Amino acid sequence: MAWFKKAVSTDHTKTGASGLWATCPGCSRTLRDRDPATNLRVCPSCGHHLRLDGAARLRTLLDDGLWTEHDAGLTSTDPLKFTDRTPYPTRLEAAEATTGLRDAVITATGAIDGLVVEAAAMEFGFMGGSLGVVGAEKITRAAERALQYRRPLLIICASSGARMMEGTLSLVQMAKVSAALGRLDRARVPYVTVLTDPTTGAVAASLAMLADVTIAEPGARIGFVGPRVIERVGGHPPRGFQRSESLLEHGMVDMVVDRRELTSTLARLLRFLDASSVIRKPLAGPVETPVVGDATRTERPPSLDLSLD
Numbered sequence: 001m002a003w004f005k006k007a008v009s010t011d012h013t014k015t016g017a018s019g020l021w022a023t024c025p026g027c028s029r030t031l032r033d034r035d036p037a038t039n040l041r042v043c044p045s046c047g048h049h050l051r052l053d054g055a056a057r058l059r060t061l062l063d064d065g066l067w068t069e070h071d072a073g074l075t076s077t078d079p080l081k082f083t084d085r086t087p088y089p090t091r092l093e094a095a096e097a098t099t100g101l102r103d104a105v106i107t108a109t110g111a112i113d114g115l116v117v118e119a120a121a122m123e124f125g126f127m128g129g130s131l132g133v134v135g136a137e138k139i140t141r142a143a144e145r146a147l148q149y150r151r152p153l154l155i156i157c158a159s160s161g162a163r164m165m166e167g168t169l170s171l172v173q174m175a176k177v178s179a180a181l182g183r184l185d186r187a188r189v190p191y192v193t194v195l196t197d198p199t200t201g202a203v204a205a206s207l208a209m210l211a212d213v214t215i216a217e218p219g220a221r222i223g224f225v226g227p228r229v230i231e232r233v234g235g236h237p238p239r240g241f242q243r244s245e246s247l248l249e250h251g252m253v254d255m256v257v258d259r260r261e262l263t264s265t266l267a268r269l270l271r272f273l274d275a276s277s278v279i280r281k282p283l284a285g286p287v288e289t290p291v292v293g294d295a296t297r298t299e300r301p302p303s304l305d306l307s308l309d
């Protein structure tokens with residue numbers, strides 16, 4: 001049984017447009033919100049980092065704002081025929097109409113300061129950036145490409161967790177993605193994550209925390225379940241709980257980096273990791289190769305013209 005299908009059209013670049021103005025949640029200042037590529041949606045008054053959509057993430061991080069996207073047409077087949085207040089297919093259609101995407105993950109080949117990388121950006125506007133069968137398959141394929149071509153893998157996380165409408169099928173994606181990332185690890189191919197607000201649930205419990213270097217944006221909520229759930233079971237989360245700065249203090253993330261310095265930080269970091277002989281040299285013993293299940297998974301090396309498709 002296929003858990004996802006490939007749509008005919010692959011026009012995915014028209015992501016949800018930002019409004020002309022936004023109100024800063026940090027200081028309530030009204031901000032011009034017209035060009036995320038220019039102001040990066042960081043409040044000039046208080047430094048609050050407003051959310052960026054997945055395509056804007058790639059546009060601001062990758063050289064010339066260009067990339068080659070992969071698997072843009074994959075979409076869920078609603079394997080459980082799930083309905084709560086709204087049928088799952090109806091929710092998918094609404095999310096697609098809002099974001100212009102067919103699932104909550106964009107995977108791409110691009111470059112950062114000239115270094116070719118495999119990248120994945122999660123789109124919170126698509127059903128809370130939830131990780132389902134399709135998103136996990138796209139990330140797994142990105143990891144397989146990174147392994148095949150020995151390119152660094154970069155994942156920008158923004159997710160509420162598992163895609164509940166896919167039930168257990170969604171939960172097992174944590175293991176699937178983690179296994180793919182494990183193969184990268186054993187092959188010493190660099191893997192870096194950027195955790196943005198919010199990174200929670202199944203994503204926080206798997207791929208977000210498995211990187212060689214874990215970067216967080218300032219003030220991002222990062223954790224498994226939220227404080228209200230913890231309070232309901234008798235817990236008393238401290239002030240600043242599950243924020244980037246707290247996680248840095250407790251050793252859960254390696255760096256908290258201002259979005260305006262993120263590209264230059266990643267460029268230096270990826271160059272360092274890529275050039276490191278320790279990282280590049282495989283460990284003793286066999287290195288697992290990507291599983292090639294069918295013809296759609298055997299891609300030729302992506303062309304590096306990096307044009308938008």
Ligand SMILES: [Zn+2]
Pocket residue numbers: 024025026027028029043044045046047048
């Ligand atoms: Zn502000």
